[in-house]
Amino acid sequence: MSYASWHTYGYGICVSDIGEPPVERIQNLLAMAPALQKNIQEWMDERGIADQDYDDYMEFDQDFGLGLATILKKVILEAENVELEACDSLEEKNYLLFCPDYPWHQQNRKQLKTEGEVEELFRKYIHVLTDEPINIDYQSVENGG
Numbered sequence: 001m002s003y004a005s006w007h008t009y010g011y012g013i014c015v016s017d018i019g020e021p022p023v024e025r026i027q028n029l030l031a032m033a034p035a036l037q038k039n040i041q042e043w044m045d046e047r048g049i050a051d052q053d054y055d056d057y058m059e060f061d062q063d064f065g066l067g068l069a070t071i072l073k074k075v076i077l078e079a080e081n082v083e084l085e086a087c088d089s090l091e092e093k094n095y096l097l098f099c100p101d102y103p104w105h106q107q108n109r110k111q112l113k114t115e116g117e118v119e120e121l122f123r124k125y126i127h128v129l130t131d132e133p134i135n136i137d138y139q140s141v142e143n144g145g
Contacts, residue, residue, distance in 0.1 A: 010097025
């Protein structure tokens with residue numbers, strides 16, 4: 001039997017620190033990305049979910065199970081054209097990170113060049129979900145399997 005581990009390095013947030021925002025705040029976040037909002041609503045409709053709760057939204061990410069981190073990632077990609085990395089740790093915490101990348105991988109994406117620009121981006125979307133301060137910092141997220 002073998003075991004592999006990996007690290008994801010970047011500047012960002014532990015999304016798990018946000019906790020469970022009220023459904024109204026999640027819906028306000030989704031309103032910032034109309035195509036994603038429509039996609040999630042169609043997904044809910046297909047499953048017959050009429051009165052959505054927090055857990056229903058967290059089930060949307062069927063591939064990786066990263067819940068709110070995936071939703072934030074997709075909202076920011078649609079609204080800002082910035083690619084972020086959603087990942088989880090061995091401690092089962094979810095993260096959203098701005099990761100270093102080669103410039104030619106980012107040709108069609110908005111370029112954030114300073115720490116301040118990245119912080120401003122995160123704060124804009126964190127504020128939609130919570131009024132509590134969330135730490136934005138350099139992260140080294142370890143996982144394995």
